[in-house]
Amino acid sequence: MYLKSALHAATALTVFASTAAFAETITIATVNNGDMIRMQGLTDDFTAKTGHEVEWVTLEENVLRQRVTTDISAKGGQFDIMTIGMYETPIWGKNGWLVPLNDLPADYDVDDILPAMRGGLSHDGTLFAAPFYGESSMIMYRTDLMEKAGLEMPSAPTWDFVADAARQMTDKDNEVYGICLRGKAGWGENAAFITAMSNSFGARWFDENWTPQFDSEAWSNTLNFYIDLLNDAGPPGASNNGFNENLSLFQQGKCGMWIDATVAASFVTNPNDSTVADKVGFALAPDTGLGKRSNWLWAWALAIPAGTQKEAAAKEFIQWATSKDYIELVAENEGWANVPPGARTSLYENANYKDIPFAKMTLESILSADPNNPTVDPVPYVGIQFAAIPEFAGIATQVGQEFSAALAGQQTAEEALAKAQALAADEMEAAGY
Amino acid sequence: MATQHSRSAARIMMAPAVILLLGWMLVPLTMTLYFSFKKYLPLRGGDLGWVGFDNYARFLSSSAFWPSVQATLTIVGGVLLITVILGVFLALLLNQPMWGQGIVRILVIAPFFVMPTVSALVWKNMFMDPVNGLFAHLWKAFGATPVSWLSEASLQSIILIVSWQWLPFATLILLTAIQSLDSEQLEAAEMDGAPPVARFGYITLPHLSRAITVVVLIQTIFLLSIFAEIFVTTQGSFGTKTLTYLIYQRVLESQNVGLGSAGGVYAIILANIVAIFLMRIVGKNLDA
Numbered sequence: 235m236y237l238k239s240a241l242h243a244a245t246a247l248t249v250f251a252s253t254a255a256f257a258e259t260i261t262i263a264t265v266n267n268g269d270m271i272r273m274q275g276l277t278d279d280f281t282a283k284t285g286h287e288v289e290w291v292t293l294e295e296n297v298l299r300q301r302v303t304t305d306i307s308a309k310g311g312q313f314d315i316m317t318i319g320m321y322e323t324p325i326w327g328k329n330g331w332l333v334p335l336n337d338l339p340a341d342y343d344v345d346d347i348l349p350a351m352r353g354g355l356s357h358d359g360t361l362f363a364a365p366f367y368g369e370s371s372m373i374m375y376r377t378d379l380m381e382k383a384g385l386e387m388p389s390a391p392t393w394d395f396v397a398d399a400a401r402q403m404t405d406k407d408n409e410v411y412g413i414c415l416r417g418k419a420g421w422g423e424n425a426a427f428i429t430a431m432s433n434s435f436g437a438r439w440f441d442e443n444w445t446p447q448f449d450s451e452a453w454s455n456t457l458n459f460y461i462d463l464l465n466d467a468g469p470p471g472a473s474n475n476g477f478n479e480n481l482s483l484f485q486q487g488k489c490g491m492w493i494d495a496t497v498a499a500s501f502v503t504n505p506n507d508s509t510v511a512d513k514v515g516f517a518l519a520p521d522t523g524l525g526k527r528s529n530w531l532w533a534w535a536l537a538i539p540a541g542t543q544k545e546a547a548a549k550e551f552i553q554w555a556t557s558k559d560y561i562e563l564v565a566e567n568e569g570w571a572n573v574p575p576g577a578r579t580s581l582y583e584n585a586n587y588k589d590i591p592f593a594k595m596t597l598e599s600i601l602s603a604d605p606n607n608p609t610v611d612p613v614p615y616v617g618i619q620f621a622a623i624p625e626f627a628g629i630a631t632q633v634g635q636e637f638s639a640a641l642a643g644q645q646t647a648e649e650a651l652a653k654a655q656a657l658a659a660d661e662m663e664a665a666g667y
Numbered sequence: 668m669a670t671q672h673s674r675s676a677a678r679i680m681m682a683p684a685v686i687l688l689l690g691w692m693l694v695p696l697t698m699t700l701y702f703s704f705k706k707y708l709p710l711r712g713g714d715l716g717w718v719g720f721d722n723y724a725r726f727l728s729s730s731a732f733w734p735s736v737q738a739t740l741t742i743v744g745g746v747l748l749i750t751v752i753l754g755v756f757l758a759l760l761l762n763q764p765m766w767g768q769g770i771v772r773i774l775v776i777a778p779f780f781v782m783p784t785v786s787a788l789v790w791k792n793m794f795m796d797p798v799n800g801l802f803a804h805l806w807k808a809f810g811a812t813p814v815s816w817l818s819e820a821s822l823q824s825i826i827l828i829v830s831w832q833w834l835p836f837a838t839l840i841l842l843t844a845i846q847s848l849d850s851e852q853l854e855a856a857e858m859d860g861a862p863p864v865a866r867f868g869y870i871t872l873p874h875l876s877r878a879i880t881v882v883v884l885i886q887t888i889f890l891l892s893i894f895a896e897i898f899v900t901t902q903g904s905f906g907t908k909t910l911t912y913l914i915y916q917r918v919l920e921s922q923n924v925g926l927g928s929a930g931g932v933y934a935i936i937l938a939n940i941v942a943i944f945l946m947r948i949v950g951k952n953l954d955a
Contacts, residue, residue, distance in 0.1 A: 300919045304709075304919070307710060307922065308709065329710070329712070418902070419901075419902055419903070469797075469798055473904070473905075474901075483798065486799075488798065624711055624922060627922070628916070628917075628920045628921025628923070631920050632916070635902075635905075638818075638905070639906075641818075642815065642904075642905060643819075644906070653730070657731075
């Protein structure tokens with residue numbers, strides 16, 4: 235009798251589990267970048283293959299970060315999949331907030347994911363998020379303006395060359411500015427750019443004892459160089475320009491050079507959006523000869539918050555969206571220039587992708603970035619344009635505001651650095667370092 | 668006249684609504700107070716225990732605190748000044764008989780219906796942008812160098828944007844008040860030979876004082892918690908970090924719930940100080 239009811243119960247459970255596995259609706263939080271919007275358009279393919287429905291919550295980058303961080307730290311359980319980056323993944327993975335992705339099937343081919351991406355999205359060797367696309371940063375420049383200035387861009391330029399070229403390309407009367415760089419405050423905006431830049435000048439955020447280093451000469455050199463360069467050759471109001479503002483200026487033909495995310499390459503070379511699509515060249519981010527370039531490393535990745543009721547369906551979605559097949563699907567629908575870049579080695583071995591003008595430079599930039607050894611001197615943190623500690627976002631946003639105010643001429647670089655040093659020291663002490 | 672019996676019946680029937688409303692207000696307030704005495708860092712394991720008044724001391728001693736109070740009060744003061752003065756002026760104008768009066772009035776009120784985020788984005792990108800903005804083109808047309816409004820005159824720019832949004836509200840209240848002014852008084856003064864400025868100063872303005880008080884009180888309450896315009900335009904840079912923005916930064920960007928909650932309690936105290944101050948000075952008008 236007991237056995238019979240147990241069998242009944244087991245059968246019922248199996249039936250329930252299998253139907254549940256078939257008709258799930260998963261909720262995904264994602265960022266409103268072009269590649270993610272494209273993914274939403276292709277969701278029908280996923281539904282046709284698996285039967286699962288998808289609900290999208292699409293948010294602007296800063297808002298997404300706050301929403302998902304609040305949701306996961308308060309165990310809100312609103313989402314089954316979250317789009318997060320290289321900053322969040324190791325911290326959340328360490329806290330046990332994410333489902334490990336170490337049991338993906340063989341045909342998914344985890345080893346095909348670029349090692350730099352796998353490293354940045356893991357904690358203690360366990361993968362916690364799968365990269366949807368990866369990026370580094372590089373120089374995008376106007377070949378016609380470079381020619382007009384009588385210069386030739388080397389494939390791996392120095393900061394001195396870049397600054398000199400920027401000043402020569404500048405023609406303020408005709409609204410052509412030699413260089414556009416991020417100036418808008420925020421840890422993901424100017425702080426990211428200046429941090430990556432500072433690596434090439436030999437600066438670092440913290441020494442090995444977690445003491446902030448903004449009082450160092452290397453930081454002074456970085457910030458003064460950045461401010462002078464933008465004052466001489468940057469667009470007016472540069473302190474309000476972030477990624478989107480600079481993208482728009484470049485597409486309008488108002489920037490001679492722009493050092494920013496490699497994913498921007500497909501936007502500036504798209505003739506539908508860019509007036510200078512056929513005049514763009516690419517080069518590695520500059521250095522100063524100290525052994526580190528000023529390019530960063532980032533991935534927008536998909537992760538499953540621990541505790542979700544729909545883990546299996548969520549994993550199926552991640553496998554679909556970050557697979558080789560998905561890349562083929564995008565290529566078929568939108569062309570090879572629009573596939574999500576920077577995540578898989580096989581993409582760069584694909585004959586169809588090799589002809590894309592920015593493919594080679596993107597890969598080289600990604601490969602030259604090492605988040606485990608980001609600076610000239612040793613540091614206790616992982617991350618190139620950030621330090622992967624929970625306090626970083628808060629501190630870097632405030633530091634970014636000081637830098638932004640210095641760029642706007644409201645204070646000197648030295649004043650900004652002194653304030654940055656004080657507030658970073660204060661926050662780090664309060665956090666118990 | 669209500670009997671004791673019907674009064675207690677009324678009390679019982681109202682109780683659920685009163686309890687619901689009180690709970691609705693008290694629960695968040697109590698939680699803010701509770702968290703303000705805790706070290707609560709969601710990214711570092713959550714609740715790390717009681718810390719007494721540490722959060723309060725840290726929030727007050729942070730270098731960003733006093734500048735944020737100053738920025739808050741400057742914005743509130745600036746917007747009140749602009750909206751009240753221009754509001755009176757616009758209300759007087761709109762009260763004059765004119766062709767298409769209804770349409771003009773709707774147009775003047777229109778900005779109030781635009782979402783703060785949308786209006787801030789429009790101002791930032793279409794007017795104040797130093798390369799593509801309308802102001803930049805105007806400046807260039809006159810041979811001047813375009814101004815980077817949001818970084819060079821950040822606080823003033825935000826005051827301008829917020830004033831644009833609140834001016835319709837002030838105008839509407841003041842216009843209603845002007846319309847209730849007895850025209851016979853004005854005519855009598857005019858016949859007695861009082862010039863327009865005197866008629867305005869001795870009759871219209873005193874008549875408007877109650878309406879101005881209402882405008883000042885209501886706007887102050889809303890302006891103390893101004894957020895969207897700053898979030899969209901400067902994100903707290905260039906000295907535009909208000910107290911609300913600082914609290915937001917502490918809780919959401921720094922993920923320090925305890926510290927932010929202590930800031931929230933300070934904000935409540937500040938709002939009450941300002942309210943009492945206002946009630947004492949201008950609130951007397953409301954008794955009349």
